[in-house]
Amino acid sequence: MTLETLRAKEELRDLIDAYAYLGDEKKIPEVMDLFTQDINYKVYMGGNLVADVLGRENMEKDFNVHAALVKTYFTMNGQHTVKIDGNTATGLSFSQLKMIREVEGQDVLTDYSVKYEDNYVFQDGKWLIKDRIGYFMIIETRNLNQ
Template sequence: MTDPDTLLDRMRIREVADLYFFYCDAHEPENVVKCFARDAVFRSATQAEMRLQGHAELEEGFRSFTAYGRACHSVATMEIHVDGQTARSRLFGTCHLSGKAEPGGPVFVRGLRYEDRWIVEDGRWVIAERVHEALWQFETTLIHRMLPEKPCAPVEPRR
């Protein structure tokens, strides 16, 4: 049975994982870096040239990512193993990326995996190393974002 402190640690780690996605989607690189240890490493398993280390590089890198346009990340599943003041996790998620978000423009949908090493720094769980891996991707077309002009047909209640 897992003790209450370990459960709380797992919840705190999951909260940071959610905040990381939120700050990425809100285009707040100055807050994204708060999810990382001061000397953290962010690297890509699928793009060897992608490697950022430390808050300054992380903030600059995530600021450049905002040029991709609007995004919405979602955590699908996450496995967390806590061992005292360190932890490891694996996270699967998706990202919808819409560039300028104009009708007819491309929308990319990606499946992602993150392998993370966590530490407690200044009393908070933070990512010490994150390995980002793009698992799959497809492209579709953005349609108009307004509600349809005609209401949908009414749905009869089940009896």
């Protein structure tokens, strides 16, 4: 493995970690900087396509609407495997995502186990996510005790 490949793998891992960190902090404009202008983002839950967003502007609108409904995000990233081919790469990563929302005065925790399939491009000196498919594999919801 070349030094260039190792560097690219580290930068790609930093990219998916930045997505988690910035998302948890609701820094939506900074999250958008991690994507190409023509990002295509799809979400599947229970095997059904529930979101298909094209373009950074549309994605920012969707993320802002969603973030307004969530009190707290907490993300832990797990495995991340990439295949690099010059200025493009594909990746598979796994995350545990927790969200707290208020429903009828009660804090409700939703815990998601997510598999992401990504296509990346190296553009303007940095790696960006060009396409992302999120497969929400396991979803658990429960009231939090206070």
